[in-house]
Amino acid sequence: MHELSIAASIVETVLQEIARKSLPPVQTIAVRIGALSSVDPGALRFGFDSLISDTPLAQTKLEIEFVPAGGKCRACGQDFAVQDFVFACPRCDSGQIDMTRGDELDIAYLEVEDGRET
Amino acid sequence: MSEKITVEKKVLSENDKLAVNIRTQLKQRGIVALNFVSSPGSGKTSLLEKTLGALNNELRIGLIAGDVQTENDANRLLRAGGKMVRPIVTGGACHLDARMISRVLPELDLEKIDVLFIENVGNLVCPSSYDLGEDMKVVLLSTTEGDDKPLKYPGMFRRSSVMVINKIDLLGSSDFDMNRVKENARRINADLKIFEVSCRTGQGLGEWYDWIKHLVNDARTSATG
Numbered sequence: 001m002h003e004l005s006i007a008a009s010i011v012e013t014v015l016q017e018i019a020r021k022s023l024p025p026v027q028t029i030a031v032r033i034g035a036l037s038s039v040d041p042g043a044l045r046f047g048f049d050s051l052i053s054d055t056p057l058a059q060t061k062l063e064i065e066f067v068p069a070g071g072k073c074r075a076c077g078q079d080f081a082v083q084d085f086v087f088a089c090p091r092c093d094s095g096q097i098d099m100t101r102g103d104e105l106d107i108a109y110l111e112v113e114d115g116r117e118t
Numbered sequence: 119m120s121e122k123i124t125v126e127k128k129v130l131s132e133n134d135k136l137a138v139n140i141r142t143q144l145k146q147r148g149i150v151a152l153n154f155v156s157s158p159g160s161g162k163t164s165l166l167e168k169t170l171g172a173l174n175n176e177l178r179i180g181l182i183a184g185d186v187q188t189e190n191d192a193n194r195l196l197r198a199g200g201k202m203v204r205p206i207v208t209g210g211a212c213h214l215d216a217r218m219i220s221r222v223l224p225e226l227d228l229e230k231i232d233v234l235f236i237e238n239v240g241n242l243v244c245p246s247s248y249d250l251g252e253d254m255k256v257v258l259l260s261t262t263e264g265d266d267k268p269l270k271y272p273g274m275f276r277r278s279s280v281m282v283i284n285k286i287d288l289l290g291s292s293d294f295d296m297n298r299v300k301e302n303a304r305r306i307n308a309d310l311k312i313f314e315v316s317c318r319t320g321q322g323l324g325e326w327y328d329w330i331k332h333l334v335n336d337a338r339t340s341a342t343g
Binding site for chain 1: 120124126127128130131133213243246247272273276277307309
């Protein structure tokens with residue numbers, strides 16, 4: 001399943017971060033998923049939950065920020081929210097659009113237990 | 119209380135690292151790489167068979183054929199004259215990823231390749247997330263599918279540079295409307311280059327072959343190292 005391999009990549013990356021930075025227990029993993037990433041948030045959460053038992057992330061919550069698609073028109077410079085995945089400028093109708101957001105599949109940040117020595 | 123640790127890392131950063139590596143290897147040798155995607159049955163293998171038949175004497179063609187099970191597609195490409203063909207059997211993964219390509223690339227002699235065709239697993243969803251180090255994605259769609267397909271799979275059609283509409287010999291056998299499919303595709307991605315072909319009858323393939331030859335010529339003149 002696709003979301004399962006995405007979830008596995010998240011788990012792997014976070015475990016690496018924990019090791020690299022000697023982090024305390026991770027309470028939350030905040031991920032950013034764009035509308036065009038072809039990743040379903042519900043399925044991702046399901047996949048994640050099925051992978052974390054017996055790992056240091058067994059109590060960790062996945063927080064998903066969904067990013068709608070946005071574009072910028074190369075013809076007239078208009079920034080706009082892309083409706084229904086139609087990449088056409090609402091001002092001048094041009095199809096010359098650069099996607100400015102909606103492609104994300106990122107681990108944004110982690111929330112870990114406080115109380116580290118600084 | 120909790121502390122926030124910034125990560126800002128792509129989930130698929132490992133894949134992307136490998137893809138950059140692949141891209142570098144290919145660019146250094148002026149190799150054009152195309153990633154063919156579509157639903158199962160749109161005609162990816164057929165298009166590659168015909169392309170081999172037409173261009174195999176002019177261009178040095180390397181092929182990687184991926185599937186969940188069997189090496190059927192790779193075998194078809196060998197029978198069609200492919201001299202450098204490697205199969206990838208994912209065993210379950212619904213897409214090819216850069217790790218799989220990296221493993222198989224050393225089995226091809228890149229010094230002897232002008233163009234690399236990668237036939238992805240038939241799937242319009244998952245392959246769109248995985249950079250394989252290609253120059254561009256070619257998405258196929260056949261006239262026996264729905265003409266609203268681009269709207270249903272915007273991620274893939276947005277990320278592709280070329281669309282090949284196959285099975286035009288079957289136009290009229292369903293409600294598929296050619297103008298509508300092109301209009302739908304352009305709403306998602308106005309920059310799509312569109313070919314209309316029939317792999318069975320050969321219609322429209324001339325333009326496709328010319329375009330491939332063009333790509334290879336352009337790549338030859340801008341090869342680094």
